[in-house]
Amino acid sequence: MSEQLQEVLQEAKKLRGELGSAAYHQIVTSLYQKAEATAQQAVRKAARRDWDRRIDDILTSRVFGYPIMLLLLAGVFWLTIQGANYPSALLSNLLFGLEEHLINFFLWLHAPAWLYGFLIAGVYRTLAWVVSVMLPPMAIFFPLFTLMEDLGYLPRIAFNMDGLFRRVGAHGKQSLTMAMGFGCNAAGVIAARIIQSPRERLIAILTNTFVPCNGRFPTLVAMAAIFFGGASVSALSGSLIASAVVLGIVLLGVLVTLAVSWLLSHTVLKGLPSNFALELPPYRPPQVGKIIVRSILDRTLFVLRRAAIIAAPAGGLIWILANVSIGGTSILSHVAGFLNPFAELIGLDGVILLAFLLGLPANEIVVPIILMSYLAAGTMTDLESISAMRKVFAENGWTWLTGLNVLLFSLLHFPCGTTLLTIKKETGSAKWTLLGFALPTAIAVIICFLVTQLVRLIGLV
Numbered sequence: 001m002s003e004q005l006q007e008v009l010q011e012a013k014k015l016r017g018e019l020g021s022a023a024y025h026q027i028v029t030s031l032y033q034k035a036e037a038t039a040q041q042a043v044r045k046a047a048r049r050d051w052d053r054r055i056d057d058i059l060t061s062r063v064f065g066y067p068i069m070l071l072l073l074a075g076v077f078w079l080t081i082q083g084a085n086y087p088s089a090l091l092s093n094l095l096f097g098l099e100e101h102l103i104n105f106f107l108w109l110h111a112p113a114w115l116y117g118f119l120i121a122g123v124y125r126t127l128a129w130v131v132s133v134m135l136p137p138m139a140i141f142f143p144l145f146t147l148m149e150d151l152g153y154l155p156r157i158a159f160n161m162d163g164l165f166r167r168v169g170a171h172g173k174q175s176l177t178m179a180m181g182f183g184c185n186a187a188g189v190i191a192a193r194i195i196q197s198p199r200e201r202l203i204a205i206l207t208n209t210f211v212p213c214n215g216r217f218p219t220l221v222a223m224a225a226i227f228f229g230g231a232s233v234s235a236l237s238g239s240l241i242a243s244a245v246v247l248g249i250v251l252l253g254v255l256v257t258l259a260v261s262w263l264l265s266h267t268v269l270k271g272l273p274s275n276f277a278l279e280l281p282p283y284r285p286p287q288v289g290k291i292i293v294r295s296i297l298d299r300t301l302f303v304l305r306r307a308a309i310i311a312a313p314a315g316g317l318i319w320i321l322a323n324v325s326i327g328g329t330s331i332l333s334h335v336a337g338f339l340n341p342f343a344e345l346i347g348l349d350g351v352i353l354l355a356f357l358l359g360l361p362a363n364e365i366v367v368p369i370i371l372m373s374y375l376a377a378g379t380m381t382d383l384e385s386i387s388a389m390r391k392v393f394a395e396n397g398w399t400w401l402t403g404l405n406v407l408l409f410s411l412l413h414f415p416c417g418t419t420l421l422t423i424k425k426e427t428g429s430a431k432w433t434l435l436g437f438a439l440p441t442a443i444a445v446i447i448c449f450l451v452t453q454l455v456r457l458i459g460l461v
Contacts, residue, residue, distance in 0.1 A: 151286055165258070177189075177191040185211070221246060352406060
């Protein structure tokens, strides 16, 4: 009996490969049409379900589906970025305001300077950066995202994106994990659990880093404002140009996600795409209490805890590298000089490349490390004024090409330590974690190299 069953399964697999997913969807569609016709004859249609159908005719249509989806997601991103500005500044002032009191406490204890320097200027300041930058955006983004999930709109996004992802050999639900990655890539990796196929779940996990998380947005916005918006004649047009550049970078991330998904599905993760027949759930009023608990406790604080675990020791390491000297020069400067020849090939410099490497625990600390290195401050530094940052960068040889490559490298490079740790926990494999680090890094290096060499060849810089 088992042999007969195996033969039937093999024949079914063969037929599935020959027919393809189109036949499957035709069969499923015909079944649903038959069920709907039967229901119409036997059941009186509820008015609420009728409203659901009318709304779906708009939200999932080929004409309005994508524009509405993009506008809603853009609205969520805008609310996240704009809404996080004030609480982030407030939290930053609070945490950094405590720094002086902590130093006074160590002085009162007559502790050696290196000890409170390591603990306060290194560990505490890094944690303060991570918390003040990550917590407010996540506290806004995750409830908004959970609200759309509770309303029943997220399945409509998956429905709209299913065909696009299926064409590259991925799963329609990957669009949901990609959207979650805009808040935090680690959360996007966790969200890949909704994909049943192990192969397609891995594709979603490995490509989630190509959408910029809230930790990368400060770098993207700063570079766009300094090197592209700053060239405008007015503040309004400058902000519009900078916003357009950031939007272009985000769309590039989506395109790279699709391209790499296709590459993986035709190489190391080759296989037949699983069929995705999604029965759209009815719309329902959101449960505010559950939304707050799920988004704050299960997502925001969960991701923040992982980021803090990795960022704390990294902050101490950065302080040591910046304050321990060899031959009168800090270790940080020695390493930056060693990396400089390679960094120049991809349109960066050794300081920038080292900042990205040291920013592995959290992307939020990349720009402060760059400023610290240029200003020889010994501790992570932030300049609130865009014009002040532009002056520092210009004095250290930056051009618009440098700013562009920082944008590209920030978008495409390896995920943060929190995301890598999450990949390891979700896949249970060091091999896939290593690929999750190496693949985006290789793509970032190749694209920055090609852009740099092309611009230099044409003579634009």
